[in-house]
Amino acid sequence: MATNEMQAQALNETGGGKTSFAISMLFPLFRATLWGLTGYFAAAWITAALLGSVIVNPLPATVGYIVGLVGWLMGSGLWEGWIRRAFGGAEAPAYTGVERYFRFGPDSKSTAVRYVVFNVVAFFFAGLAAMAIRVELLTPDSTGWWMSTIHYNMTFGIHGLMMLLAVAASVIVGGVGYYLVPLMLGVRNVVFPKLLGLSWWLLPPAAFAVFMSPTIGGFQTGWWGYPPLAQNSGSGIVFYVLGAATLLTASVLGAINIAGTMVYMRAKGMSLGRVPIFVWGLFAASTILIVEAPATFTGALMDLSDMILGSHFYTGPTGHPLAYMDQFWFLFHPEVYVFALPAFAIWLEILPAAAKRPLFARNWAIAGLVGVSMLGAMLGVHHYFTAVSPARMPIFMTFTETVSIPTGFIYLSAIGTLWGGRLKINAAVLLVLMAMMNFLVGGLTGIFNADVPADLQLHNTYWVVAHFHYTILGAVIFTWIAALYWWFPKVTGRKINEFWGKFHAWWFFVFFNCTFFPMFIAGIEGMNRRIAIYLPYLHGINLFISISAFLLGAGFLIPLANLVYSWRRGEKAEPNPWGSKGLEWQIKSPTPYIPFPEGTEPEVVGPNDNYAAGSKEPFVWVSTPSK
Amino acid sequence: MNAAKENLWKAFRGLVLVWIVGMAIGETLIAWGINNWPLVGSVQARITADATTYLMWQAVAIYVLVGGAIVYSAMRFRASSASDAVIPENQKRTWAPFVVTWLVLAIGINLANTIYPGMVGLEQLWAIQMDTKSPLVVDVTAQQWKWTFSYPKQGVTDVSQLVVPEGRTIDFVLRTKDVMHDFWVPAWGEKKDVIPNEVRHLFITPTALGSTATNPMLRVQCAMICGNGHPLMRAPVKVVTAAKFKTWVSNNSF
Numbered sequence: 001m002a003t004n005e006m007q008a009q010a011l012n013e014t015g016g017g018k019t020s021f022a023i024s025m026l027f028p029l030f031r032a033t034l035w036g037l038t039g040y041f042a043a044a045w046i047t048a049a050l051l052g053s054v055i056v057n058p059l060p061a062t063v064g065y066i067v068g069l070v071g072w073l074m075g076s077g078l079w080e081g082w083i084r085r086a087f088g089g090a091e092a093p094a095y096t097g098v099e100r101y102f103r104f105g106p107d108s109k110s111t112a113v114r115y116v117v118f119n120v121v122a123f124f125f126a127g128l129a130a131m132a133i134r135v136e137l138l139t140p141d142s143t144g145w146w147m148s149t150i151h152y153n154m155t156f157g158i159h160g161l162m163m164l165l166a167v168a169a170s171v172i173v174g175g176v177g178y179y180l181v182p183l184m185l186g187v188r189n190v191v192f193p194k195l196l197g198l199s200w201w202l203l204p205p206a207a208f209a210v211f212m213s214p215t216i217g218g219f220q221t222g223w224w225g226y227p228p229l230a231q232n233s234g235s236g237i238v239f240y241v242l243g244a245a246t247l248l249t250a251s252v253l254g255a256i257n258i259a260g261t262m263v264y265m266r267a268k269g270m271s272l273g274r275v276p277i278f279v280w281g282l283f284a285a286s287t288i289l290i291v292e293a294p295a296t297f298t299g300a301l302m303d304l305s306d307m308i309l310g311s312h313f314y315t316g317p318t319g320h321p322l323a324y325m326d327q328f329w330f331l332f333h334p335e336v337y338v339f340a341l342p343a344f345a346i347w348l349e350i351l352p353a354a355a356k357r358p359l360f361a362r363n364w365a366i367a368g369l370v371g372v373s374m375l376g377a378m379l380g381v382h383h384y385f386t387a388v389s390p391a392r393m394p395i396f397m398t399f400t401e402t403v404s405i406p407t408g409f410i411y412l413s414a415i416g417t418l419w420g421g422r423l424k425i426n427a428a429v430l431l432v433l434m435a436m437m438n439f440l441v442g443g444l445t446g447i448f449n450a451d452v453p454a455d456l457q458l459h460n461t462y463w464v465v466a467h468f469h470y471t472i473l474g475a476v477i478f479t480w481i482a483a484l485y486w487w488f489p490k491v492t493g494r495k496i497n498e499f500w501g502k503f504h505a506w507w508f509f510v511f512f513n514c515t516f517f518p519m520f521i522a523g524i525e526g527m528n529r530r531i532a533i534y535l536p537y538l539h540g541i542n543l544f545i546s547i548s549a550f551l552l553g554a555g556f557l558i559p560l561a562n563l564v565y566s567w568r569r570g571e572k573a574e575p576n577p578w579g580s581k582g583l584e585w586q587i588k589s590p591t592p593y594i595p596f597p598e599g600t601e602p603e604v605v606g607p608n609d610n611y612a613a614g615s616k617e618p619f620v621w622v623s624t625p626s627k
Numbered sequence: 628m629n630a631a632k633e634n635l636w637k638a639f640r641g642l643v644l645v646w647i648v649g650m651a652i653g654e655t656l657i658a659w660g661i662n663n664w665p666l667v668g669s670v671q672a673r674i675t676a677d678a679t680t681y682l683m684w685q686a687v688a689i690y691v692l693v694g695g696a697i698v699y700s701a702m703r704f705r706a707s708s709a710s711d712a713v714i715p716e717n718q719k720r721t722w723a724p725f726v727v728t729w730l731v732l733a734i735g736i737n738l739a740n741t742i743y744p745g746m747v748g749l750e751q752l753w754a755i756q757m758d759t760k761s762p763l764v765v766d767v768t769a770q771q772w773k774w775t776f777s778y779p780k781q782g783v784t785d786v787s788q789l790v791v792p793e794g795r796t797i798d799f800v801l802r803t804k805d806v807m808h809d810f811w812v813p814a815w816g817e818k819k820d821v822i823p824n825e826v827r828h829l830f831i832t833p834t835a836l837g838s839t840a841t842n843p844m845l846r847v848q849c850a851m852i853c854g855n856g857h858p859l860m861r862a863p864v865k866v867v868t869a870a871k872f873k874t875w876v877s878n879n880s881f
Binding site for chain 2: 220401436441
């Protein structure tokens with residue numbers, strides 16, 4: 001069967017159940033919420049009663065969280081879908097219709113769609129927190145009618161943790177990656193489908209707990225959770241620690257799947273050299289999570305243990321807070337590469353198809369992705385040059401600066417791809433180009449923080465705030481929206497509205513830069529991070545930043561409306577709207593429940609980025625040899 | 628489908644023009660910005676500010692080279708319309724001169740940056756510390772949410788204002804009573820975390836006279852989140868002449 005015939009073939013037998021949505025399908029969600037909340041309150045109250053304490057104290061909150069999490073997971077369908085069989089019961093049937101979107105299950109595509117929904121919701125609320133922060137900073141004084149300094153500290157802590165672990169960590173890896181990895185590798189599902197299903201269901205209770213942390217006293221530490229402040233500034237840190245650990249678990253479950261699927265399940269003929277660049281990016285990010293997450297997990301739980309079990313790892317007269325910083329940044333520096341590497345890989349996945357050129361210097365790009373992930377383990381110390389002994393400064397300065405070399409390969413590859421091509425600039429490509437420009441600023445300003453002499457002044461100022469927003473918001477979130485637009489026809493069979501896509505791309509680009517570029521200046525002028533009250537000489541610049549931030553924030557409603565409207569009413573897309581040679585576009589859109597029927601499988605016969613006139617198709621469909 | 632021929636060398640000439648214009652505009656703006664630099668009030672601040680400004684010249688140059696290439700090639704090599712089906716003739720997968728130039732520059736700039744301003748700056752900062760024979764010792768105690776200063780050799784204890792003489796290297800001995808803090812005077816160009824159960828030193832040689840009232844960059848500011856009083860964990864600073872410092876000490880010691 002030649003390529004693209006698959007598009008035309010009737011795949012009704014693979015399309016899954018034809019049920020339409022019914023309100024009763026929400027039952028698992030309802031049951032999960034009920035069991036989760038009941039579990040939380042029952043366990044917290046019983047613990048509090050046994051200890052003669054109250055439920056907002058750290059220990060009852062911890063026990064409540066764990067029981068509530070288990071209750072939520074069981075209610076979501078984990079019980080009959082996975083656990084019941086271990087107790088001798090029957091396993092639930094595989095849900096193939098619309099109901100699979102609302103319950104635990106092994107289908108990677110519905111999991112990925114749920115990821116997008118979760119990320120959008122988390123982004124919305126964490127974005128509101130950002131708006132609240134900017135309202136507070138409209139005036140230099142404490143703005144008492146709006147929020148106290150205590151609430152301000154809680155707000156930026158929640159904003160930071162949610163944006164990092166509930167948004168940036170899973171926007172591209174989760175929503176885009178889990179959908180595309182099987183399709184790009186030419187397989188029907190990921191290697192551990194139930195683990196992937198489980199990973200999504202860990203997210204909502206974790207994010208909910210972090211947002212609810214002010215109800216048990218909040219936390220004042222920002223998203224770092226540094227001891228000993230963590231232990232003496234509110235019980236909310238319990239939800240911070242457990243929420244962060246749960247979100248990290250979800251990330252690791254996904255990472256195992258990506259790495260395992262790429263290593264063990266590639267289609268026939270897909271050598272490592274022919275693995276799509278986006279999967280390489282996800283693979284590089286996954287290795288970071290698998291290798292580095294345990295150290296940071298342990299640190300977070302030891303931080304919690306100091307609070308609820310009376311240990312003294314980091315606190316008390318014998319505690320060593322620097323050890324926490326070492327453990328914390330061992331993952332959380334490379335965590336930014338978990339956000340960024342898949343974004344880089346998306347640029348390199350989209351640009352060849354848009355410019356009708358092969359990916360330039362592909363092997364260097366792969367070396368760049370893998371190189372960044374390997375160097376990432378060796379440079380977390382640059383987040384606390386102001387705390388370490390001089391002996392560690394030159395070592396980690398050198399390693400940190402070195403990481404710009406493999407990062408540069410991505411730009412080498414992207415520019416080489418654009419050069420001499422014929423670039424069709426749709427909204428997705430425009431956002432990719434803007435993300436590249438923003439990351440360039442973010443990356444170059446990172447050199448200042450890697451350079452110890454400059455960092456000793458710039459550390460913990462607004463310079464740093466500007467720097468990481470350029471990389472995470474300016475590059476990762478821009479690329480996320482680009483990816484949603486680019487692969488929207490794959491998921492829904494429809495196209496987004498190009499005019500509004502391009503309009504908000506420019507809106508973002510202008511107000512993003514108006515918001516965050518002045519923060520570099522504020523940092524140089526001596527404005528430090530995490531302050532609700534600043535000196536009057538910084539008023540003008542903060543007023544400008546706040547107003548730009550409101551316009552930027554409001555702009556995010558445009559892509560939201562665009563996606564929702566296009567999902568229902570958008571123009572019908574042709575099977576391969578961008579003329580891409582990627583394997584994912586050879587499959588019917590929207591992707592059927594089983595992407596290609598039994599007895600048929602793709603075989604890779606050439607590079608997937610050969611756009612030369614008259615070049616042969618990179619894939620053929622062959623029949624699976626019977627066993 | 629017919630292939631579109633492009634003269635890529637001719638296109639490159641346009642990019643060189645973009646680079647020249649971009650470089651002129653970018654570096655002019657940076658020159659203006661550096662000209663308006665906030666107060667550099669110590670020998671150490673001179674070193675760290677020099678590192679920062681050097682990296683700025685360089686960052687703008689790289690931004691123009693790389694960013695200019697992205698914008699220029701996206702515009703120069705764009706398709707004529709959304710339905711343009713022309714396949715570009717250039718289907719090269721790699722081109723050694725570009726890759727090699729990129730590699731050499733990337734590695735070269737990195738090595739250069741590690742040496743200057745990185746190691747050179749550190750060396751200079753450490754040299755001041757090593758060469759100081761008799762620094763003025765100031766004990767700094769951080770706690771939620773205030774700073775207290777003591778001058779053990781001068782017999783001044785527990786003052787809430789930091790008064791220091793100009794031109795003499797000071798050894799700030801940093802301790803905290805509770806959580807982590809960070810001792811930072813923005814005008815002095817360096818900060819140091821204050822960590823529980825540890826003693827840290829920060830060496831500063833003030834060069835600019837003044838006080839918090841005349842320039843807010845001269846203030847002690849906690850730069851590490853330390854709880855709800857964090858933003859107001861400041862202390863006034865006064866840099867005076869050696870003679871005035873002597874008078875201040877005799878008025879405040881016992």
